[in-house]
Amino acid sequence: MAECNGPLTATLNEDGETALHIATAASQTHFVKMLVGKISREDLAIETIPPDPTETPNTNAARAPPLVEPMAAAATTSQIVADPNMGTAQQENDQATAIVTIVRQVEDPIQATPAVSQSEDQGQQPKENGNTAFCYAALSGNVKIAQIMMRKNDALPTKRGRQNFLPIYMAALAGQAEMVRELYNHHQANEKDKLEDDDLISLLIALVESDIYDIALKMIRERPKLATMKDKDGKTSALHAFAEKPCIPSIQTSSGIWSYCINFLLNKDKRKQGLDLVEKLWEEVISYNDDEVSRFMNVPSGRLIFIAAENGNVEFLAKLICKYPDLVLKVDDNQHTIFHKAILNRHEKIFMLIFELGMMKTLIEICEDKDGNNMLHLAGKMPQEESRVNVVPGAALQLQRELQWFEVVKKVVRPGQIAAKNVDGKTPRDVFMKEHKELREAAEKWMINTANSCMLVATLIATVVFAAALPYLERMEYL
Secondary structure, rough: OOOOHHHHHOOOOOOOHHHHHHHHOOHHHHHHHHHHHHOOOOHHHOEEEOOOOOOHHHHHHHHOOOOHHHHHHHHHHHHHHOOOOHHHHHHHHOHHHHHHHHHHHOOOOOOOOOOOOOHHHOOOOOOOOEEHHEEEEEEEEEEHHHHHHHHHOOOOHHOOHHHHHHHHHHHOOOOOOHHHHHHHHHHOOOOOOOOOHHHHHHHHHHHOOOOOOOHHHHHHHHHHHHHHHHOOOOOOOOHHHHHHHOOOOOOOOOOOOOHHHHHHHHHHHHHHHHHHHHHHHHHHHOOOHHEEEEEEEEOOOOHHHHHHHHOOOHHHHHHHHOOOHHHHHHHHHOHHHHHHHHHHEEEEEEEOOOOHHHOOHHHHHHOOOOOOOOOOHHHOOOOOOOOOHOOOOOOHHHHHHHHHHHHHHHHOOHHOOOOOOOOOOOOHHHHHHHHHHHHHHHHHHHHHHHHHHHHHHHHHHHHHHHHHHHHHHHHHOOO
């Protein structure tokens, strides 16, 4: 098929998208294959128009971010390529007509302008790149389209898009596991396309955030040093990304017990991979001396174990503590251990780990923060996140749950701490009464309203029952 570098490479909208961008975003595989056959190798690397650095902030805000562009492109191509009234076979037979339609559009100088490809020999790259059609393929997760493009231009996986992101990094951010596997194998198989350390650590963090653990495990086994590396800002490592998660993997979005169970079974292997990855990362970190471990854990964005404690990531903490028990004695700037954090955030499973500590349990029980609060004082405080109170409906049930939590912690602290005063001269009971005053008032109103509602319902039921029984009573009286 003869190649065409004319209208097919022209832009169709103000974002600089070509027919190839639009068709790729909509996963029109057959159409993309036809376009790739007509476009030169270099023009496969045509980019969308990057944001103008001279634009005002308001103008920039109106332009779609790099990961949103393909969505708009998909909407456009659905109008050009796919007619909902056509069957699948008819659509495939009319792909040539769709190309002609696009060509006619781009011949209008008002609607389209010539696109300029950014080939490797054009010199210095611009400060801000646009997205290639291959970036769109990576984001959409269409491996077949990516393979079609790579067969004609194997340099596309190294062509950076918006925000200087590599296609494989975009695929990881979008959670496209199959695409990540395809591109990672390509980078590993081609010496000239191997990823640099900065790209590898960014990719590893993105994989953890997207629960794509098999590739992350493979990376760590091949490059163990990645475990101790942080991103370019020096704030986040793969373990810090794990600490931000509520659990491994996150399955808390399921609604209903059956959905939860099905999701749990589907994620069983993924969960094991995630825990194996945590263990592998942590083993590499603690292979260094204690000072190095402390430096690794203490970053400007927050300390590793306290981030996990605040998010309730109990499995993550259990893995770390099992290999490095001294973690349970670490305190933050407020002199809180992970168990104090668990109490404040109502993470019961993390708090229950305290019963497995043996002698160290006593050391933690007697700890007080910088305000003189012991564990029971903290249990008397309202949770730092309101959502932790709203796990049960109704103010009365919420207050009951808070009282139960207070009693659980009360059984753990030393007898002398139950009536101990903090620097403000308040006992744990005083703190509880003050912090829960509004909830107690709301619970009282809830109880009164519920009682009134029940009284009304009881009256209605009695009326209906009496009305139904009256004819029978009259008959009995007649007899």
